[in-house]
Amino acid sequence: MKITARAHTNIALIKYWGKRNEQLFLPMNNSISITLDQFYTTTSVTFRDDLKADSFILNGSEMGGQETDKISGFLDLIREKARRNEYAVIDSINNVPTAAGFASSASGFAALAAAATKAIGLNYSGADLSRISRFGSGSACRSIYGGFVEWNKGVRADGTDSFAEQIIDESEWDLSILSVMVESKPKKVLSREGMQRTVKTSAFYSGWLETIDADLNFTREAIQERDFEKLGTVLEHNALKMHATMLGANPPFFYWTGSTLDVMHKVQELRDSGIQAYFTIDAGPNVKVICQPEDERIVKESMQQIQSVRDVFVCHPGPGVSYIGE
Ligand code: PMV
Numbered sequence: 097m098k099i100t101a102r103a104h105t106n107i108a109l110i111k112y113w114g115k116r117n118e119q120l121f122l123p124m125n126n127s128i129s130i131t132l133d134q135f136y137t138t139t140s141v142t143f144r145d146d147l148k149a150d151s152f153i154l155n156g157s158e159m160g161g162q163e164t165d166k167i168s169g170f171l172d173l174i175r176e177k178a179r180r181n182e183y184a185v186i187d188s189i190n191n192v193p194t195a196a197g198f199a200s201s202a203s204g205f206a207a208l209a210a211a212a213t214k215a216i217g218l219n220y221s222g223a224d225l226s227r228i229s230r231f232g233s234g235s236a237c238r239s240i241y242g243g244f245v246e247w248n249k250g251v252r253a254d255g256t257d258s259f260a261e262q263i264i265d266e267s268e269w270d271l272s273i274l275s276v277m278v279e280s281k282p283k284k285v286l287s288r289e290g291m292q293r294t295v296k297t298s299a300f301y302s303g304w305l306e307t308i309d310a311d312l313n314f315t316r317e318a319i320q321e322r323d324f325e326k327l328g329t330v331l332e333h334n335a336l337k338m339h340a341t342m343l344g345a346n347p348p349f350f351y352w353t354g355s356t357l358d359v360m361h362k363v364q365e366l367r368d369s370g371i372q373a374y375f376t377i378d379a380g381p382n383v384k385v386i387c388q389p390e391d392e393r394i395v396k397e398s399m400q401q402i403q404s405v406r407d408v409f410v411c412h413p414g415p416g417v418s419y420i421g422e
Pocket residue numbers: 107108110111112113127199201233234235236287288378379
């Protein structure tokens with residue numbers, strides 16, 4: 097049976113940065129994100145007994161070994177749970193500007209987990225889907241849910257209590273999230289490797305862990321109170337602290353370019369002029385600027401005026417994973 101699922105990307109307000117267990121994808125700390133309405137992946141999965149290997153088609157093109165191996169490794173986990181051994185055809189359409197440096201791994205693995213588990217006959221809850229998506233990409237476990245989502249790191253050694261939960265849904269607080277795309281080259285340090293190096297060597301990683309609970313509490317409160325200034329202040333601080341851990345690693349590394357700094361400066365200028373806007377940055381040079389819907393137009397225009405900015409995409413909180421064609 098062919099099953100199709102759709103999942104949206106998410107942007108972390110409080111970052112997941114560092115694993116305590118590499119094999120089980122167990123994070124050092126909880127993280128909190130917003131699922132985005134504009135960027136998503138739609139994936140169909142069909143298990144067939146006449147196939148000799150998995151076949152992965154992305155945006156209409158058959159993918160080669162490296163890409164397919166990662167998907168196959170993930171499907172092996174699902175085959176093991178279902179005690180089945182058929183290979184699958186995986187047909188994925190990414191509505192995420194991947195080439196532009198936006199991570200599609202979160203939406204990709206959340207959609208794949210939902211489609212594949214159902215196609216193989218497993219009856220998975222949201223928590224089950226979140227738990228298994230983690231093995232594709234940690235941040236994927238947050239994309240199972242819409243709106244504001246927290247990934248609980250869990251305390252058990254086997255990882256069974258490490259999955260995401262919704263804080264409030266996408267209709268409960270509307271914010272504008274502007275994805276500001278800057279000029280860049282492909283990144284040199286992948287997030288997986290960056291996390292590893294940071295945990296092992298950064299002079300500042302202990303500071304990250306010591307202050308994370310306060311950031312998480314502050315963020316949960318700001319969400320419950322719908323206090324935008326409080327939320328913005330803590331999310332920007334948290335992103336800067338994550339990037340500071342990279343600067344303290346050995347060898348040090350960082351993802352910012354001159355254009356990244358141009359955007360950061362512009363956001364600070366906007367705040368100086370009385371407009372509430374805050375930035376966050378993941379493991380790449382692009383910046384997400386968060387503001388309230390009433391300021392969206394002026395913030396977007398200010399970003400477009402920066403010479404080194406290539407494009408600005410506007411998102412709002414979006415939905416969790418869903419099945420298509422049912
Ligand atoms: O899920 P991964 O392995 O792509 O790592 C995501 C890391 C950050 O984007 C930097 C932070 C986060 O919480 O999304």
